[in-house]
Amino acid sequence: MNARAASVTLPKLAPASAPRSLPLAALVLLLLSLPLVNAVAPTNSAVHVPDYLVTLGGKFLCYATVAVALDLIWGFCGILSLGHGVFFALGGYALGMYLMLSIGEQGVYRSHLPDFMVFLDWKELPWFWRGFGNFFFAAAAAMVVPGVLAFLFGFLAFRSRIRGVYFSIITQALTYALMLLFFRNETGFGGNNGLTDFKHIYGYPLHEASTRLGLYAASAALLVGTYFLCRAIVRSKAGRVLRAVRDDEARARFCGYDPTRYKLFVWTLSAVLCGLAGALYVPQVGIINPSEMQPSNSIEMAIWVAVGGRGTLSGAALGAFLVNGAKSWFTGAVPDLWLFVLGALFIAVTLFLPQGVMGLWPKLERSLRRLRRRP
Amino acid sequence: MQSPQKHGAVSSAVNSMISSARSPKGWLWHVWMAVVVLMTATPARAVDDHAPSGAALEQLISELVAARHRQALPLVESLRAGTLRIDAKGRPFVQREAELVPLLDPPATTPEPPIETPIMTNQLRRVVQPAIASLSLSAEDLDTRRRAAEELAKRPSAELEDTLRAALERETDDEVRSALRLALAQLDVRSPDTARRLAAAQALRDAADPRLRSDIEALLGSEDDPEVRAVAQAALTRTDRKVMVYGALGHLFYGISLGSVLIIAALGLAITFGVMRVINMAHGEMLMLGAYSTFVVQNWFRDHLPQWIDASLIVAIPVAFAITCAVGILLERTVIRFLYGRPLETLLATWGIALILIQAVRLVFGAQNVTVANPSWLSGGVELLPSVVLTHSRLAVIVFSVLVVTFVWAVLQKTHLGLMVRAVTQNREMAASIGIATRRVDMWTFGVGSGVAGLGGVALSQIGNVGPELGQTYIVDSFMVVVLGGVGKLAGTVLGAAGLGLLNKFLEPAAGAVLGKIAILAFIILFIQKRPQGLFALKGRAAEVV
Numbered sequence: 001m002n003a004r005a006a007s008v009t010l011p012k013l014a015p016a017s018a019p020r021s022l023p024l025a026a027l028v029l030l031l032l033s034l035p036l037v038n039a040v041a042p043t044n045s046a047v048h049v050p051d052y053l054v055t056l057g058g059k060f061l062c063y064a065t066v067a068v069a070l071d072l073i074w075g076f077c078g079i080l081s082l083g084h085g086v087f088f089a090l091g092g093y094a095l096g097m098y099l100m101l102s103i104g105e106q107g108v109y110r111s112h113l114p115d116f117m118v119f120l121d122w123k124e125l126p127w128f129w130r131g132f133g134n135f136f137f138a139a140a141a142a143m144v145v146p147g148v149l150a151f152l153f154g155f156l157a158f159r160s161r162i163r164g165v166y167f168s169i170i171t172q173a174l175t176y177a178l179m180l181l182f183f184r185n186e187t188g189f190g191g192n193n194g195l196t197d198f199k200h201i202y203g204y205p206l207h208e209a210s211t212r213l214g215l216y217a218a219s220a221a222l223l224v225g226t227y228f229l230c231r232a233i234v235r236s237k238a239g240r241v242l243r244a245v246r247d248d249e250a251r252a253r254f255c256g257y258d259p260t261r262y263k264l265f266v267w268t269l270s271a272v273l274c275g276l277a278g279a280l281y282v283p284q285v286g287i288i289n290p291s292e293m294q295p296s297n298s299i300e301m302a303i304w305v306a307v308g309g310r311g312t313l314s315g316a317a318l319g320a321f322l323v324n325g326a327k328s329w330f331t332g333a334v335p336d337l338w339l340f341v342l343g344a345l346f347i348a349v350t351l352f353l354p355q356g357v358m359g360l361w362p363k364l365e366r367s368l369r370r371l372r373r374r375p
Numbered sequence: 376m377q378s379p380q381k382h383g384a385v386s387s388a389v390n391s392m393i394s395s396a397r398s399p400k401g402w403l404w405h406v407w408m409a410v411v412v413l414m415t416a417t418p419a420r421a422v423d424d425h426a427p428s429g430a431a432l433e434q435l436i437s438e439l440v441a442a443r444h445r446q447a448l449p450l451v452e453s454l455r456a457g458t459l460r461i462d463a464k465g466r467p468f469v470q471r472e473a474e475l476v477p478l479l480d481p482p483a484t485t486p487e488p489p490i491e492t493p494i495m496t497n498q499l500r501r502v503v504q505p506a507i508a509s510l511s512l513s514a515e516d517l518d519t520r521r522r523a524a525e526e527l528a529k530r531p532s533a534e535l536e537d538t539l540r541a542a543l544e545r546e547t548d549d550e551v552r553s554a555l556r557l558a559l560a561q562l563d564v565r566s567p568d569t570a571r572r573l574a575a576a577q578a579l580r581d582a583a584d585p586r587l588r589s590d591i592e593a594l595l596g597s598e599d600d601p602e603v604r605a606v607a608q609a610a611l612t613r614t615d616r617k618v619m620v621y622g623a624l625g626h627l628f629y630g631i632s633l634g635s636v637l638i639i640a641a642l643g644l645a646i647t648f649g650v651m652r653v654i655n656m657a658h659g660e661m662l663m664l665g666a667y668s669t670f671v672v673q674n675w676f677r678d679h680l681p682q683w684i685d686a687s688l689i690v691a692i693p694v695a696f697a698i699t700c701a702v703g704i705l706l707e708r709t710v711i712r713f714l715y716g717r718p719l720e721t722l723l724a725t726w727g728i729a730l731i732l733i734q735a736v737r738l739v740f741g742a743q744n745v746t747v748a749n750p751s752w753l754s755g756g757v758e759l760l761p762s763v764v765l766t767h768s769r770l771a772v773i774v775f776s777v778l779v780v781t782f783v784w785a786v787l788q789k790t791h792l793g794l795m796v797r798a799v800t801q802n803r804e805m806a807a808s809i810g811i812a813t814r815r816v817d818m819w820t821f822g823v824g825s826g827v828a829g830l831g832g833v834a835l836s837q838i839g840n841v842g843p844e845l846g847q848t849y850i851v852d853s854f855m856v857v858v859l860g861g862v863g864k865l866a867g868t869v870l871g872a873a874g875l876g877l878l879n880k881f882l883e884p885a886a887g888a889v890l891g892k893i894a895i896l897a898f899i900i901l902f903i904q905k906r907p908q909g910l911f912a913l914k915g916r917a918a919e920v921v
Binding site: 082156159181 | 847855
């Protein structure tokens, strides 16, 4: 078994090695310290982070989790998904349904039903909303629903050996079709407007700074957990098989491995992680609507990974922060330019930075060494 | 209608005038008689000349109509338009700008003040409406009669019952007769007379007009007579069947026209994918650029050659092809050729290009949709049912797509470039080794593929909105066509697109547009379980390269 595994082409990109994970470690420490500082420091002190930045940071942490999950399948298994937004949004909807029901009778219409159902003149909760009043049920659904969808979709796609760009564009069609479905009022998820006006999560009011800090901490924990889980996978023997499948699927198959199983496993896991990220994202931004499932959103997720560096995990998270940071700044300062920047980023990264920002590290090190050698 | 007996003198005068109306006695005679008529017909006005008496005017109209006087229609119409004036002597004039033109008297007659403007009262309207109807229904001209009858069949009012019956009595043309019967039928469904209801039901059955379905239902709802019921039931069945058949025809037409747009959109995509194994996410934006080229050409014509505006669409075809072809070649030279062999990265890079193109167009032309007008030779359409219209522009798109497919087929099969394109599609290495400049083939393939998308944009501008995000709406569907049809074979793309278009339009009424889309996605996923390489795969090793 070992001998056979060794005969597989070795990966072109090494797994995250010790020096490469250093920047991530620093980043994680910095991010984790942020909520802690806020919990201790007085509101007007210099180290106190403004509340809106806490929310923004929490949002970015969720994006970074998506990026790591996406890197697991793209960077290590060669599956480029252009539909991960759908898993993110499904997780978001699952928790959004809980948040919607936990509003109780404090809505505009003072009904036990969510406002949009009253508006549509529905008399009772649809069957698929049952159980979502329970936080743990909703949290489980945020993992199970994307997981099951990904498993079914992946099973059919991988079984018939749909690969490469074919697979990418079919995932795009998946998110597009589900977006159209969720846009409809009849589907029962609030149609165009989605789910919003949330008040509490698990009894804590959402507008409170402390609740937001808690959500932030949860997002940070999810990112760290996702990172270590994915790192463990790519460093395991299964991770080597994944890379073998990425580099030459036919060869891996001929070596006696079943690429379908490995692909299906990471694909489903990636979807589950995205679902969780979506579930933490929704209470922080306060809304979930079908536009999250737009194909363009999912493609943007791919560029986070590409900017950071594929096959590095930590780079993917970094990429999510860089791209979204730039997006926040540009859409605020020069909104007309943002699409140009994003478009140029897509082109520049693929043309000049195939290894992303993380690929710059070794180059930087080499030139530093050369500088040092020269007296 | 008033009975003429009450106004014996007037009637006899009018009658004598009528008998002469179409006789060659000359207009002076008419005028004289008209003056006589008016003088004798309006004794009340001589006594009370403050306001034009509604009753007098009503009577005047009735008499003229009953006499089928040739000035009756202008008079009634000027009353409706508010340009009718009555002078102190009760003579009607029509206001034409500053001038008062006499309606019945010699042209030189000058009105005597005070001049009054009669108002259209409900009382008058009750006379005027049947007046116009009966005037048009008794016109010499067959077309006028048909138009009037068809207009009345849409919405007959109860006041017109007698007029309609009289018109039906003397009508000889079958088409006009059936329209009149239909108009009467709508009034007769509530008639207490069983024979009339039966006739109504028969007329409704023969017409099987979906607009009148509610009348049939009303008849069925209250009918006791078994014979009438049976006919009405048949009418309902026939109407429903007609709705179904015509509806299906409409769906077929819409499906084919959607499919033909998809064909044009997917053709270029399939060619570039076949040759370069590259998914061009900016392909939809080439459609968009083609549509905007049409817009620009149209505006240029409007400013410089307004008399040739109808030709702008024809000129737009080569212009759009040239522009998008040039943009495609530029993209291939500057971006895509550096990504050869990395299809996933190409996908992302072309998406970046798409974003830049969208934003550039948005900044130049604005985020709003722009208006591309149909040329006069493409406006209008054939109405099957009020809800099913086969527009000329959609017909033209179908014809155009046939032409484009023929063009692409000719390029692929009959030209040297086509030969090389096919060789590279089948086996790039082998083609290169026998001396084909594969990189140059790539460039031209990309150019032609983008140009074909530009042609698709011209077609789209005629049937849909033109906005910066036009390409995004079609790109997912075109990808599905490529997946379904496979690459490297024109037939695959054509059948894939036509199939998707038809499936889409037939699923829409059954399951709604959205569920239709989802069903199609599910269908495609299941389909490629059976045939992973699409409908028409190239045989042999070529199919394994993806």
